Amino acid sequence: MFKQFFAGMEFTALPIFALLLFMSFFVAMVLRTFAFKTKRDFQHHSELPLSDGKEIP
Amino acid sequence: MTTRIERVSYDDAIVRKFMVASVLFGAVGLLVGLWIALQLAWPELNFGIPYTTFSRLRPLHTNAVIFAFVGNMMFAGVYYSTQRLLKARMANDALSAVHFWGWQLIIVAAAITLPLGITTSKEYAELEWPIDIAIALIWVVFAINFFWTLARRNEKHLYVAIWFYIATIVTVAVLHIVNSFALPLSALKSYSVFSGVQDALVQWWYGHNAVAFFLTTPILGIMYYFLPKAAGRPVYSYRLSIVHFWALVFMYIWAGPHHLLYTALPEWAQSIGMLFSLMLWAPSWGGMLNGLLTLRGAWDKVREDPVLKFFVAGVTFYGMATFEGPLLSIKSVSALAHYTDWIIGHVHGGALGWNGLMAAGMFYWLAPRLWDKPLYSKKAADAHFWLATIGIATYMISMWISGINQGLMWRALNADGTLTYPSFTETLIAIRPMYIIRALGGSMYLVGFLLMIWNLLKTVSGAKAVDTTVEVTIEEQPAVEGPGVVAVITGRPLWFSVVALILTGAFFFAESAIVAVGLAIAVLVVGEVGYVISNRERAAGKASWFNLIEHRPLAFTVLTLIAVLIGGVAEILPMVLIKQAVPVTGAAQKPYTALEQQGRDLYTREGCYVCHSQMIRPMVAEYLRYGEAARAEEFIYDHPFQWGSKRTGPDLQRIGGKYPSLWHYTHMNDPRSTSPGSNMPSYAWLSEWHIDPKLAPKKLALMQKLGVPYTNQDIDDAEENQRRQANTIVADLQKNGVTVDWDSEMVALISYLQRLGRDQGVALSDEAPKTAARGGQ
Structure with a gap:
C-alpha cells in the first residue's frame, strides 16, 4: 500500500519527512498542552479579552 | 516584578474606516452575486453587454466578497482586537492609513479590470500583475504595522487570536507571491510561469488556502476575541484553542489537491489532499465546539442579544462547512459532486454563513461602541438574522438538490451502457427551478444585509465617533533571562525532536525486524529522557522552551511559517521537478499556433x-x-x-x-x-x-x-x-x-x-479505457 500510494513520485522522502515532523510536533504539543499543563496555567491567557483596561470617558 | 499604570488611546478611526468599507463593498458583492445568479436562469439579463456578462462578473463577485467584504471586515476586527489584546495603540497611524487606502484602491482596480476581461484566469487570483504587486506591497505595510505593534506591546502574553492573525499574515504573503509568479506581456497581460499540472497544483494550493488563511484563520481569531467578549466569559477551553491553532496551521496547507481529485494530478498528491482534508474534521470541530461551549451557562443571553445570535449561527455554519468540506474531499463523493452546484452550495455556506454572519455579529457589536450610541433597533437586527439564516438555508438546499441532480444525471447509464441523458442541456433544464430558488435565497440574504445597513446608519446618525482611551496595568518584568533566539533554536526539546524524528524515519525504512524493534525502543527512550529532563526543569522553576517561544513573536512567526511551508514545499516541490513533459504515448505535444x-x-x-x-x-x-x-x-x-x-x-x-x-x-x-x-x-x-x-x-x-x-x-x-x-x-x-x-x-x-483535444497521441478508439474508474457508481 505504501508503494502504491507513492507510485509515480520521485521524492518520497520529502512528504514522509514532513508527515513525521508534523506528527511529532503535534504529539508533543498535545502532550504539553493537556498533560504537562493545567487549566489554571492558562487562566490569565483566557481572560485577556475580558481585561481590556479601565475605560476613561 | 513591579507594575505601573499607563494610559493608552486606541486608534479606532481605522476600525471605523474598514468597517464602513466592508459594509459598502459587502452590499456591492452580494448585489453582483444576485445579478449573476439571475443570469443563470435568464441569460439575457447581461443585456447583451460584454462587461456585464456572467463569465466576467463572476470573478468580480468572488473578489468583492472575499477581498473587499471579508477582507475589510477582517482588518476591522484585527485592528480592534489586536490593540486591546496587546494593550497598545497600533504602532503607526500613517501605515494604518496607507493600508486602508491602498486596499481600497486595489478593490477599485479589481472592479474596473475584471469586467474589462483583464484577468489571469486563476480563481480568486484573477488580478493582473501590477495589481498583484500592489497587493504584496500593501500586505507588507499591514505586516510591518502589525509586528511593530507586537514589538511595542504592553501585554507579554500573546492571546490565541494573535496567533491566528500571525498565521494569516505570513501564509497569505507566501501563497500570494508563489501563485502570482508570471511573466508580463504588457502592462495588463501576463502568463503564469507554471503550466498544466504544476499550475493547477500551485493554483489550488493557493485557492484552498485562500479559504483557509483569508476566510478562516483571521475569522477564528476574531471569534476567539469577540465571542468571549460578547458572552462576558472566557473561552471554554484555552488549551483546546492551542491544539486548534497548531492542527489547522499544519493540516490546512496540505489539503489543496482535494480540488483536483480524478484529474491528471498524480495519484499520491490526490491521496495526500484527501487524507489531510479528512484529518481537518477534528481540529475544525474542536474549534467550533470551543466557540459554542463558551456560551455554556449563558445561552439565555443568545435569546436577547443579536450579537450572540449572529455569532452562534456563524460558528454553527463554520461547523457545517468544515463537516461538508472533508466529506466532499472523499474521492467517491468528489466523483459525484465535483463540477456541480453542490460545491457552490458548500462555499456559500462558508461565505454567507460563517463569514457573513460573523461579520454581522461583529458590526452590531462594534457600531454602538465606536459611535457611543446604542443599537438603533434590536428588532431590525433580529429580522436581519432570520432573513439571513433562512436565505442561506434556501440557497444551500437548492444547490445541494441541483448539484446531486446534476451529478447523477451526468453519470446515469442505460442497460446497454449508453448515457441516459446524452445531451448536456437536459441536465440544465432539470435544475433551472433550483437556480430560481437559489436566487430567492440570495435575495433574502441581501435584503437582510440592507436592513443591517439601515440599522447601522440609524445607529451612527447624529452620534459622535469616539476613540477609546483606557488605563492599563503593565507588569514590568526584569530583563528576560535565559535563551535568546539562538538558544531557542538550539534548545533541548528541538534536539530531542530531531533525534526522535531521525530514528522514526529510520524505523520506516528498516529492513529487518530486529533493527525496527531496536529503533522503536530508541524512540521511546529518547521520548522518556526528554520527558524526565523537562519535568526536572519545570520543577526547578525554569521557563519552558515553548513558553519562551510563545512570548517571542519573531520566533513564533518563524515556527508558524515553517509549519506552513512544510506542507507547501513537500507537496509542490516534487511536482515542480517532475518530468511532466514525457508523454505516456511517446508522441510529442505540439505548441499552439x-x-x-x-x-x-x-x-x-x-x-x-x-x-x-x-x-x-x-x-x-x-x-x-x-x-x-x-x-x-x-x-x-x-x-x-x-x-x-x-x-x-x-x-x-x-x-x-x-x-x-x-x-x-x-x-x-x-x-x-x-x-x-x-x-x-x-x-x-x-x-x-x-x-x-x-x-x-x-x-x-x-x-x-x-x-x-x-x-x-x-x-x-x-x-x-x-x-x-x-x-x-x-x-x-x-x-x-x-x-x-x-x-x-x-x-x-x-x-x-x-x-482542443487534438494533440498527438489521443486515442480514437470507441472502447472505454480499461483503467476507467466508475467513480462510485
Whole structure:
C-alpha cells in the first residue's frame, strides 16, 4: 500500500519527512498542552479579552 | 516584578474606516452575486453587454466578497482586537492609513479590470500583475504595522487570536507571491510561469488556502476575541484553542489537491489532499465546539442579544462547512459532486454563513461602541438574522438538490451502457427551478444585509465617533533571562525532536525486524529522557522552551511559517521537478499556433473557464460524454492551465473537430439556436471585435522564454501564419454564407476551440479505457 500510494513520485522522502515532523510536533504539543499543563496555567491567557483596561470617558 | 499604570488611546478611526468599507463593498458583492445568479436562469439579463456578462462578473463577485467584504471586515476586527489584546495603540497611524487606502484602491482596480476581461484566469487570483504587486506591497505595510505593534506591546502574553492573525499574515504573503509568479506581456497581460499540472497544483494550493488563511484563520481569531467578549466569559477551553491553532496551521496547507481529485494530478498528491482534508474534521470541530461551549451557562443571553445570535449561527455554519468540506474531499463523493452546484452550495455556506454572519455579529457589536450610541433597533437586527439564516438555508438546499441532480444525471447509464441523458442541456433544464430558488435565497440574504445597513446608519446618525482611551496595568518584568533566539533554536526539546524524528524515519525504512524493534525502543527512550529532563526543569522553576517561544513573536512567526511551508514545499516541490513533459504515448505535444494562442487569450479574457472545464476524468460516463480521459502531458504548454472547477456547460477538453466552425460561430452568436435549453449568453461581440495581429510574435517569444519550444522561425512567421490559418476558417465559414473578418476575435477563438483535444497521441478508439474508474457508481 505504501508503494502504491507513492507510485509515480520521485521524492518520497520529502512528504514522509514532513508527515513525521508534523506528527511529532503535534504529539508533543498535545502532550504539553493537556498533560504537562493545567487549566489554571492558562487562566490569565483566557481572560485577556475580558481585561481590556479601565475605560476613561 | 513591579507594575505601573499607563494610559493608552486606541486608534479606532481605522476600525471605523474598514468597517464602513466592508459594509459598502459587502452590499456591492452580494448585489453582483444576485445579478449573476439571475443570469443563470435568464441569460439575457447581461443585456447583451460584454462587461456585464456572467463569465466576467463572476470573478468580480468572488473578489468583492472575499477581498473587499471579508477582507475589510477582517482588518476591522484585527485592528480592534489586536490593540486591546496587546494593550497598545497600533504602532503607526500613517501605515494604518496607507493600508486602508491602498486596499481600497486595489478593490477599485479589481472592479474596473475584471469586467474589462483583464484577468489571469486563476480563481480568486484573477488580478493582473501590477495589481498583484500592489497587493504584496500593501500586505507588507499591514505586516510591518502589525509586528511593530507586537514589538511595542504592553501585554507579554500573546492571546490565541494573535496567533491566528500571525498565521494569516505570513501564509497569505507566501501563497500570494508563489501563485502570482508570471511573466508580463504588457502592462495588463501576463502568463503564469507554471503550466498544466504544476499550475493547477500551485493554483489550488493557493485557492484552498485562500479559504483557509483569508476566510478562516483571521475569522477564528476574531471569534476567539469577540465571542468571549460578547458572552462576558472566557473561552471554554484555552488549551483546546492551542491544539486548534497548531492542527489547522499544519493540516490546512496540505489539503489543496482535494480540488483536483480524478484529474491528471498524480495519484499520491490526490491521496495526500484527501487524507489531510479528512484529518481537518477534528481540529475544525474542536474549534467550533470551543466557540459554542463558551456560551455554556449563558445561552439565555443568545435569546436577547443579536450579537450572540449572529455569532452562534456563524460558528454553527463554520461547523457545517468544515463537516461538508472533508466529506466532499472523499474521492467517491468528489466523483459525484465535483463540477456541480453542490460545491457552490458548500462555499456559500462558508461565505454567507460563517463569514457573513460573523461579520454581522461583529458590526452590531462594534457600531454602538465606536459611535457611543446604542443599537438603533434590536428588532431590525433580529429580522436581519432570520432573513439571513433562512436565505442561506434556501440557497444551500437548492444547490445541494441541483448539484446531486446534476451529478447523477451526468453519470446515469442505460442497460446497454449508453448515457441516459446524452445531451448536456437536459441536465440544465432539470435544475433551472433550483437556480430560481437559489436566487430567492440570495435575495433574502441581501435584503437582510440592507436592513443591517439601515440599522447601522440609524445607529451612527447624529452620534459622535469616539476613540477609546483606557488605563492599563503593565507588569514590568526584569530583563528576560535565559535563551535568546539562538538558544531557542538550539534548545533541548528541538534536539530531542530531531533525534526522535531521525530514528522514526529510520524505523520506516528498516529492513529487518530486529533493527525496527531496536529503533522503536530508541524512540521511546529518547521520548522518556526528554520527558524526565523537562519535568526536572519545570520543577526547578525554569521557563519552558515553548513558553519562551510563545512570548517571542519573531520566533513564533518563524515556527508558524515553517509549519506552513512544510506542507507547501513537500507537496509542490516534487511536482515542480517532475518530468511532466514525457508523454505516456511517446508522441510529442505540439505548441499552439499563433492564432490558437490569440484565441486562448480570448478564452481566458471572456472567462470561459468559469462555466466549462477542460479536464475529463477517468470515468465511464465522462468517456462516453466527452472522450478519452485527460493526461498530464496534454497540458505542458498551457500557461495558465484552464481546467476550470465548474460545469455549467459541458467539458471542452476534446471539443476540437467535434463540430464544424459554422456550429461554433452560430453557437457563440446565439447559443440556444444550436443548443436549446442552454443558459449560455450570446458572445456576438466576438464577430465585431478584432485581435491585434502584431501581438502574435510577442506572445510566442514570451512563451519561448517560459519553455515552450517555439523556434525563432515560428516567431518571425507568427503574423503570416496567423493570417493563413485564419483565412482557412474564414473560407470555411464563407462557404456557408457567413462573412467575417480574418482578424476578428471570433475566428481566433474558433481556431483555439478546434484545436482542443487534438494533440498527438489521443486515442480514437470507441472502447472505454480499461483503467476507467466508475467513480462510485
